[in-house]
Amino acid sequence: MPERTHVPVAIIGAGQAGLSVSWYLGRHGIEHLVIEAETPVHAWTDTRWDNFTLVTPNWHCRLPGYSYAGDDPDGFMKRDEVVEWLNGWLDTFNPPLRTHTRVTRLRQGADGGFELTLVSADAEQLLTADDVVIATGGYPLPVIPTFARTLDPAVRQLHSEEYKNADQLPDGAVMVVGTGQSGAQIAEDLHLAGRTVHLAMGKAPRVARFYRGRDCMTWLADMGVYDVGVQEYPGGQAAREKTNHYVTGRDGGRDIDLREFAAQGMHLYGLLEDGRDSRLQFAPTLRESLDSADATYNSICADIDRHIEREGIEAPPATRYEPVWEPDDEPTALDLAAAGVTSIVWAIGYRPDYRWIEASVFDGGGRPxxxxxxxxxxxxxxxxxxxxxxxxxxxxxGIDRDAAHIAASIIDRVARGSAGSVVTDGATLATTP
Structure with a gap:
């Protein structure tokens, strides 16, 4: 029989989110264990491409007891700088970590609490816990369409999480599928590297990098947009399914304007619907996708205009984006071989995978x-x-605030019935007598 041990709180996943909960629990003396299948914050080095740059300003980077303190708060850290910053945070505390250990099963215990099956290279262990925090990321499984397996095997296919740089791909043109943040930035990376890029657009919106003298995300933060709870946000719970706006922090930050890329030679298409052998089929949605992304861009700028006027802020004059390129037609097919496309980068997102959790806490789509x-x-x-x-x-x-709330719920459970109570202001925790 595998060894069985007990820990009051188990945190599954040692990314910045799980470790933030650990920071709060450790501060309050709550015994716990952080279980990580790889190494702490490994995703930053393993699943980001070489030229990856944050799309949020450096001043957004804050974790419990730690925030960006460099000389470029309005700049954008590159991947290796983010890794260095995270390692600096880890040096400030000592989380109880068990690495290279995967949780393969989580279920409710017969007498309450939870039972976890832990598997490492040389052993299997049963762990029981009173509380469990799942910090494995929102959507761990990369999405690749089923028809991908029917495409010409001579065309190399990889998901965006596997992409590192243009030299990794065989010579020839590249098809990038998806225009969320990863797809748009990878298309930019390949375009800047001199590769011929074909880009299949989705429905992702876009946002200006800078507007009226400041970064748009700084304006939005001042406007309180990042503090609005999902229940109060327009569209409510549906906001959870929205694709993030595409923009880049590369080279000091700039817009990603796919129309401009098209004017420079990038080939744009609508939504990729199907494919077989060397032929892809697209929906005639290119013009709609471009117009919709630009409408969101201008709408956000208009929101900032109203904020500036309402608050009486002195700022450069308002502007409006006007298209620099229009498609002549709606291409609905592409022969990969004829176009010289030798590789495809799938950047159409991820899906949840909680099959290892035996608990009735998921909706029909498998989401918690x-x-x-x-x-x-x-x-x-x-x-x-x-x-x-x-x-x-x-x-x-938002990680610090979220972690403080989760930790408070655990500490309340541990301290229930004691003389003191645990309170949170959303960023810090304190025990009151």
Missing amino acids: MQTRGVTALPGLAFIGLPWMYTWGSGRFH
Whole structure:
């Protein structure tokens, strides 16, 4: 029989979200264990491309007890700088870590609490816990369409999380599928490297990098947009399914204008619908996708205009984006061989995978049913999900607040019945007598 041990709180995942909960629990003397299948914050080095740059300003980077303190708060850290910054945070505390250990099963215990099956290179262990925090990321499984397996095997295919640089791909043109943040930035990376790029657009919106003298995300933060809870956000829970706006922090930050790229030779298409052998089929949605992305761009700028006027802020005059390129037609097919396309980068997102969790806390789409990370099952919580509470959830801007809330719910359970109570102001925790 595998060895069985007990820990009051188990945190599954040692990314910045899980470690933030650990920071708060450690501060309050709550015994816990952080279990990580790889190494702490490994995703930053393993799943970001070489030229990856944050799309949020450096001042957004803040974690419990730690924030960006460099000389470029309005700049954008590159991948290796983010890794260095995260390692600096890890040096400030000593989380109880067990690395290279995967949780393959989580279920409710017969007498309450939870039972976890842990598998490492040389052993299997049973662990029981009173509370469990799932910090494995929102959507761990990369999405690749089923028809991908029917495409010409001579065309190399990889998901965006595998992409590192243009030299990694065989000579020839590249098809990038998807225009979320990763797809748009990878298309830019390949375009700047001199590769011929074919880009299949989705429905992702875009945002200006700078507007009226400041970064747009700084304006939005001042406007309180990142503090609006999902329940109060326009569209409510549907916001959780929205694709993030594409923009880049590369070279000091700039817009990603796909129309401009097209004018420079990038080939744009609508939504990729199907494919077989060397032929791809697209929906005639290119013009609609471009117009919709630009409408969002201008709408956000208009919101900033109203904020500036309302607050009486002195700023450069308002502007409006006008298209620099229009498609002549709506291409609905592409022969990969004839176009010299030798590789495809799939950047169409990820899907949830919680099959290892045996608990009735998921909706019909396999997504956790939670309120600010806390589920209806006592003792089970999630952290690091997109739009878990606000637009800032799942990114550096909102992790501290989310972690403080999750930790407070655990500490309340541990301290229930004691003379003191645990309170949170959303950024720090304190025990009051």
